[in-house]
Amino acid sequence: MNADLELFCDDVDEQLTFMENALISMQENGEDEESIGALFRSMHTIKGTAGMFEFNAVVSFAHTAENLLSEVRDGKVALTEDMIDTFLEVKDYVQKLVDSAVNETPLADADTQKVAELMKILKSMLSTASTDESSAEVDSVEELSDDADSGEALWHISIRLKPSFFTSGMDIINMLSFFTLLGELKKVVFIDRHIPNIEEINPTQAYVGYEILFFTDSPYVEIEEIFEFVIDDVELHIFKANDEDMLKALLENSDAVEDLEELLTKNAFENVLALQEVSKQVEEVPKKEATIQKTIPKKQEKKSFSLRVDSSKIDQLINQISEMVIANAKVSQRAAVFKDNELNEAATILSDMLEEVRTGVMNIRMVQVGDSFNKFKRIVHDVAKKVNKEIDFEIIGGETELDKMVVEKISDPLMHMLRNSIDHGIEMPDEREALGKSREGRVTLKTYPDAGTIVIEISDDGKGLPKEKILEKAIANGIINENHNLSDKDIYNLIFAAGLSTAEEVSDISGRGVGMDVVKRNIESLRGMVEIDSRPGEGSLFTIRLPLTLAIIDGFLVQSGNTKYIIPLEMIQECLELDDHYKEEMAGDEFINLRDYMLPLLDIRSNFNEIDSKSKRENVVVVRYGEYKMGLMVDELFGEFQTVIKPLGKVFENVAGISGGTILGSGEIALIFDIPKLIEEKIKN
Amino acid sequence: MILEQEELNIYEVEKLHQVLLELFKEDAVIIDLQNVRKLDMSVIQLFVAMKKSCEENSKKFELLNINPEVLEIIKNSVTQDALGVRL
Numbered sequence: 001m002n003a004d005l006e007l008f009c010d011d012v013d014e015q016l017t018f019m020e021n022a023l024i025s026m027q028e029n030g031e032d033e034e035s036i037g038a039l040f041r042s043m044h045t046i047k048g049t050a051g052m053f054e055f056n057a058v059v060s061f062a063h064t065a066e067n068l069l070s071e072v073r074d075g076k077v078a079l080t081e082d083m084i085d086t087f088l089e090v091k092d093y094v095q096k097l098v099d100s101a102v103n104e105t106p107l108a109d110a111d112t113q114k115v116a117e118l119m120k121i122l123k124s125m126l127s128t129a130s131t132d133e134s135s136a137e138v139d140s141v142e143e144l145s146d147d148a149d150s151g152e153a154l155w156h157i158s159i160r161l162k163p164s165f166f167t168s169g170m171d172i173i174n175m176l177s178f179f180t181l182l183g184e185l186k187k188v189v190f191i192d193r194h195i196p197n198i199e200e201i202n203p204t205q206a207y208v209g210y211e212i213l214f215f216t217d218s219p220y221v222e223i224e225e226i227f228e229f230v231i232d233d234v235e236l237h238i239f240k241a242n243d244e245d246m247l248k249a250l251l252e253n254s255d256a257v258e259d260l261e262e263l264l265t266k267n268a269f270e271n272v273l274a275l276q277e278v279s280k281q282v283e284e285v286p287k288k289e290a291t292i293q294k295t296i297p298k299k300q301e302k303k304s305f306s307l308r309v310d311s312s313k314i315d316q317l318i319n320q321i322s323e324m325v326i327a328n329a330k331v332s333q334r335a336a337v338f339k340d341n342e343l344n345e346a347a348t349i350l351s352d353m354l355e356e357v358r359t360g361v362m363n364i365r366m367v368q369v370g371d372s373f374n375k376f377k378r379i380v381h382d383v384a385k386k387v388n389k390e391i392d393f394e395i396i397g398g399e400t401e402l403d404k405m406v407v408e409k410i411s412d413p414l415m416h417m418l419r420n421s422i423d424h425g426i427e428m429p430d431e432r433e434a435l436g437k438s439r440e441g442r443v444t445l446k447t448y449p450d451a452g453t454i455v456i457e458i459s460d461d462g463k464g465l466p467k468e469k470i471l472e473k474a475i476a477n478g479i480i481n482e483n484h485n486l487s488d489k490d491i492y493n494l495i496f497a498a499g500l501s502t503a504e505e506v507s508d509i510s511g512r513g514v515g516m517d518v519v520k521r522n523i524e525s526l527r528g529m530v531e532i533d534s535r536p537g538e539g540s541l542f543t544i545r546l547p548l549t550l551a552i553i554d555g556f557l558v559q560s561g562n563t564k565y566i567i568p569l570e571m572i573q574e575c576l577e578l579d580d581h582y583k584e585e586m587a588g589d590e591f592i593n594l595r596d597y598m599l600p601l602l603d604i605r606s607n608f609n610e611i612d613s614k615s616k617r618e619n620v621v622v623v624r625y626g627e628y629k630m631g632l633m634v635d636e637l638f639g640e641f642q643t644v645i646k647p648l649g650k651v652f653e654n655v656a657g658i659s660g661g662t663i664l665g666s667g668e669i670a671l672i673f674d675i676p677k678l679i680e681e682k683i684k685n
Numbered sequence: 686m687i688l689e690q691e692e693l694n695i696y697e698v699e700k701l702h703q704v705l706l707e708l709f710k711e712d713a714v715i716i717d718l719q720n721v722r723k724l725d726m727s728v729i730q731l732f733v734a735m736k737k738s739c740e741e742n743s744k745k746f747e748l749l750n751i752n753p754e755v756l757e758i759i760k761n762s763v764t765q766d767a768l769g770v771r772l
Contacts, residue, residue, distance in 0.1 A: 161726075166695045171725050173762040192767040195730050197738035198709055203702040203731050204695065210763075 005102055008049055010308070012098050015042040016091050017375070023084050023091070024377040031079045039087070040069040046094060051220055055101035058094065061115055064122045065090045076127040086121055088378065093118060152217045154186065154241040156271060158250055161206035165233040176210070178226045183216025189267045193257050211260070213241060213269060241271040248275065311404070314364055321358050322644035326663050328354055329642070333666050355642060365405070369447050369456075370398020372407045376418055376445060383422045390429050390440045391422055397447035402454050406526055406546055410456070413519040413530075417458050417542050418443065420516075425462030425540055435537070437461065451570055451624055453528075456544040465492050465534040492532040492540075496520040527659060529676050531626075545626060545676070555643035555662070557670060558621060559636040561610025564670040566643050566662055567632065571623045571675050575637055578618040592631065594622070601631040602682050607657070628679045645672060656681055687717040693724040698731060705735050713745035722754045726762065733767045 019042040022035035047062035071077040093115050100107045161172060179185050191209035223238050239246035254260035264272040328350050335344035373395050384391040426441030433439055446457040474480045474494045496516050523530045528546035555566035582592050590601045620631040645660045659674035686708055690697060708714055714735060739746035748770055756772060759765050765772050
């Protein structure tokens with residue numbers, strides 16, 4: 001795919017997301033001017049950019065939707081629930097049309113039919129809708145195969161010759177005669193106000209322009225083609241004469257010398273006169289004026305500068321910073337060896353600065369989860385409708401920031417879990433009413449940071465997980481045997497085992513039993529974990545924990561035997577010396593009493609078969625992950641260390657409790673503990 | 686002043702500019718187009734510049750003996766008002 005097309009696809013993607021968010025927001029909070037505006041602009045942009053690539057089917061479809069949106073915006077048609085549903089479908093089919101145009105693959109017959117059907121529905125919703133259905137159908141088919149802008153229309157064309165125009169070798173007078181081949185020139189005004197006097201003129205430069213009202217049944221692209229060979233030598237604006245936004249923009253951007261509004265008024269340009277009539281009416285209604293004034297600063301506030309950067313460039317930057325962190329660790333280490341204080345100080349400053357740069361670069365990758373999670377509203381809405389359930393869906397903590405890559409990868413598992421909650425968790429409205437619950441089932445997606453991780457919770461107030469059914473199925477499938485000794489939590493977690501679906505009827509929404517194991521695998525591949533809690537009749541809670549970032553972490557360097565290890569700093573609660581008092585208390589057990597809390601201990605030396613310690617002192621690092629706490633028994637504590645996570649390679653891939661390695665300043669390797677895994681292992685034992 | 690060329694266009698326009706600057710020194714600017722059969726926008730805008738200067742200096746400006754072909758060009762380019770030509 002060429003770069004322009006890629007950019008087009010990105011843009012369409014972005015516009016469709018805007019559109020979906022605006023629709024969902026109106027579905028929840030009712031109609032609002034800003035969302036309708038956003039909706040209209042998205043459709044308008046898609047139509048415009050698709051036109052540039054001559055994707056006529058997209059242009060045609062977007063054009064029909066835009067017409068209706070324009071009427072909604074002007075208050076000619078009221079936005080109904082059904083209309084929002086239709087626009088949500090329009091969004092999906094714009095995507096399909098774009099995919100088909102970009103990939104040059106024909107649209108499936110069923111989709112073509114659906115597009116034609118949607119166009120018919122959109123047209124029927126217009127205030128000027130034709131009652132003759134058969135003619136509407138003919139129109140829509142024609143437009144699909146031909147072009148959006150077919151049908152007679154009055155166009156406003158504004159041309160200004162750039163000073164270089166005459167070097168193009170083209171004559172503007174000949175070009176004007178082309179117009180008469182396509183339609184009728186209703187009004188032509190020659191713009192001569194920029195021509196200087198005879199003493200100041202540079203005769204080889206162009207100073208003139210035209211304002212034209214042109215009536216034709218030719219589409220935009222054909223009008224634009226008249227200027228095909230001089231497109232770089234003119235400033236050109238072509239728009240439908242009734243497009244008030246474009247006309248306003250044109251008038252606002254004209255300079256004082258031209259005083260375009262006055263000139264066009266004098267020449268009775270009907271669209272300019274109509275616009276003046278509208279603004280006169282607005283002025284007459286003070287209330288309306290107030291709303292307009294209120295919306296303008298709001299729009300300006302929203303204007304912020306953003307830059308589209310290829311994510312691989314950021315990854316590259318992170319890799320380079322990672323290498324710098326390692327190189328700087330080496331400098332610090334050499335400074336210590338040579339006892340060079342100045343070098344040491346410089347290395348420390350450099351280290352601080354690197355940390356700031358690292359944080360800055362990491363922040364570029366961080367996005368608010370809400371932007372991405374908003375799309376779930378649509379999915380919830382669709383699924384609920386399909387299974388005839390009433391759902392009150394809430395997103396809490398949408399402002400929480402997470403690495404963009406993590407957000408993207410977590411999206412599918414979340415979608416699957418939400419679908420499950422609605423399909424299996426929430427009861428039918430009548431059933432709920434009979435149980436004394438509200439008819440609307442409640443599903444919540446909550447996100448918050450906790451101890452260096454991000455927690456995502458999906459909760460519902462449905463019937464809870466069917467414990468007995470899960471057990472039966474797990475025993476039948478040979479996942480566990482009948483003499484199991486599992487806690488409730490363990491039983492619920494069995495749903496993550498491959499091939500376990502308890503849904504009696506397999507629906508096309510969920511329940512194929514191929515989902516939850518994939519969900520767990522996806523989450524684990526992000527160094528995260530997932531847990532379930534459920535109460536019969538009260539609902540279920542899925543808790544996902546994810547690391548903040550994937551590349552560099554703040555670590556704490558320790559040693560056990562001959563090996564150095566890194567513990568993620570954010571998981572550390574405290575460090576303490578394992579003195580004789582504690583040792584006596586332990587009396588051979590692997591627990592200590594930490595301020596009346598029974599803290600399980602994991603001896604790293606015995607766990608990883610390290611040789612005996614040379615150090616006389618033993619230390620305990622207390623780590624916390626979620627609700628679990630554990631003490632790691634190590635020999636020496638070295639302190640904070642910026643840790644660049646490097647994969648360990650296939651041989652060490654399955655070493656439980658080690659998630660990666662890092663290179664120390666001395667060139668030594670330190671292993672990074674996978675704390676959740678270590679805790680899990682400890683609990684199992 | 687009678688312009689001799691049958692066709693006036695961007696290639697002639699700089700020379701024509703010099704001629705018109707000379708002509709502007711006169712009290713009235715009368716340009717006879719009897720020989721001219723074709724002109725382009727660069728020439729039209731030069732005439733408009735001349736007309737503007739004349740108006741600024743309260744001098745008379747007139748295009749004389751316009752051939753039907755040139756009238757057609759003026760009509761097509763909708764420059765009659767700017768040039769003060771009656772169609």
